[in-house]
Amino acid sequence: MxxxxxxxxxxxxxxxxxxxxxxxxxxxxxxxxxxxxxxxxxxxxxxxxxxxxxxxxxxxxxxxxxxxxTPLSHIESSQTDASWSARRVPIQYQASDGMPLFGYLTLPNGYVASEVPLVVFPHGGPWNRSHGSYNRISQFMANRGYAVFEPNFRGSTGMGQTYMTSAQRDFGNGRVQQDIIDGVDYLLENGVGRADRLAIVGHSFGGFSAINALAFTPDKFSVAFAAAAPNNMSDTIRHYKSAIPAVFLPMRLPRFSALMVDITNRQDVTHLYEKSPDKHWQKIDKPLYMWAGAQDDRVAIEDVREFALRLQADGKAISLVSDAREGHSPKSTLAKDGYLYLLERALFTHLHGRMEKQVTPSLTRYFDKFMTIDTNSVKN
Incomplete structure (x- = not known):
């Protein structure tokens, strides 16, 4: 077993x-x-x-x-010297309501833990988890001088049924988001990171958490990066329902209803909307950087664009890359480079870590083509 x-x-x-x-x-x-x-x-x-x-x-x-x-030894890549890689360790902390939670912390080499900026990196799903295995984006951020915290908030899988269901459908400005904030506070209290240099980064549900953080804890974070990010989970489930093959619906829709929201129940939908960044977007007063794929079958590109345009019209600091060729996650090498450059630029500008400033001609053309909104001046 x-x-x-x-x-x-x-x-x-x-x-x-x-x-x-x-x-x-x-x-x-x-x-x-x-x-x-x-x-x-x-x-x-x-x-x-x-x-x-x-x-x-x-x-x-x-x-x-x-x-x-060892039948595959002739095609295996040689073991890379891992001395350059940042150390990744599991941590356990207690939520503000007393529940034990855990996650992972990646610390950059050659820095004092209490002096580095801290990046919170919630996983997607939300019924997923961060693992103890190598994480290339965490290592990328640590390489640029940031401590990276990956919380396995309640609702995460792999820790048993009770752990997963203990979220009790309390998403948005609720218990799940508080688990993430409690983890940040735990690290700060124990000498990891700087309270004046905090960022939150996420993809999919992690991106939703990042936007949540700006809307409901606007004084805590200096910047957020949100990729393939919903702003209203009910709308995202409706889009997902229309986009996925019908054969999956009998299995997945009851899961959403039991664990997050019943989209056929108006009261349920209203309750979740009241706690969503879609309702409280005007509270956002820190820079937000967004990446989205126009072919996304989980998060509707129209919802992402409408949300970003709303922020732009209100004078918020917002940048949006909308890649017409990509889906829920970047697949092409150029799209991955653009994704990481946008992330790197966001953290460098507001947390002041390291950055590779040289941009290739192909990456310049990528942003010329797909940068839809840029009040943060990424292209300059």
Whole structure:
């Protein structure tokens, strides 16, 4: 039986399984690994990830002959020297209502923890989780001189049914968002980060949390980066319902109704809207940087643009990149570069970390083509 807490664990349920498990784990040295058997349980693929470099090494265990082979060694990338990589550690903290929560902290090398800017990086989903494995965006931000906090707020998966359902549909300006803020306060109180240099960064539901933070805790954060970000979860579920294949609806809509909002119930929808940044957008007074894909089947590009235009019309500091070719996440190399440059520029401008200032001609053309709103002067 395999399961995951901060890291990966396996538990043998029989005596024979224990013997086998001991053989499999004898070759693992990291905290992140996976065992995958064939149907006969005689061939076991062991995939082991180096937490610091993200490199994955594969071995095949042949149980009948008790031998190990490395069939993919000729095409595996060589293990990268991970000395440059920032340290990533699990942390546990207590929410303001007493519930124990956990997440991960990535600390930049060569800096004093209490002196670096702190970036909060909530995961998407929200029924997902941050893992102990390598995270390239966290490492990217740490490389630029920021401490990165990834909270597994209640509603996150992997910690059991009670942990996931304890959000009790309290999204927007509610319990879930407070879990994120409680984690920030815990780190500040324990000598990580600077209270005057805080940012929040997120994609999908994480982007929703980032906009929430500007709307409901406007004095706390200096800047937010929100990608593929809803501003009203009810509208997003309606769009998702119309965009996904009908075969998935009987499974996914009841999940939304049970865990977040019933979009067929007007009172339910109104309740969530009252706690959403869509209702409280005028409270936003800090810079917001947004990235969105026009082909997104989860978050409607029309909703993202309308929200950004509303902020622009009111004189807010808002930048929006609307990539006509991309979906929920950037896929092309150029789109990924544009995404990371926008993130890097937002953090550099307002938290004053490091930045690679040289921009390639292709990246310049990317922003000329897809930068829809730019009151933050990203292109200058």
């Amino acid at each position: 395999g399961y995951e807490t901060q890291y990966v664990h396996y538990q043998a349920l029989t005596t024979n399984a224990e013997v086998l498990l001991n053989k499999l784990t004898s070759k693992t040295s990291n905290n992140i690994y996976r065992f995958t058997p064939d149907k006969s349980l005689t061939h076991w693929l062991v995939a082991e990830e180096d937490q610091q470099s993200g490199s994955v090494h594969f071995r095949l265990y042949l149980a009948e002959s008790d031998t190990w082979i």
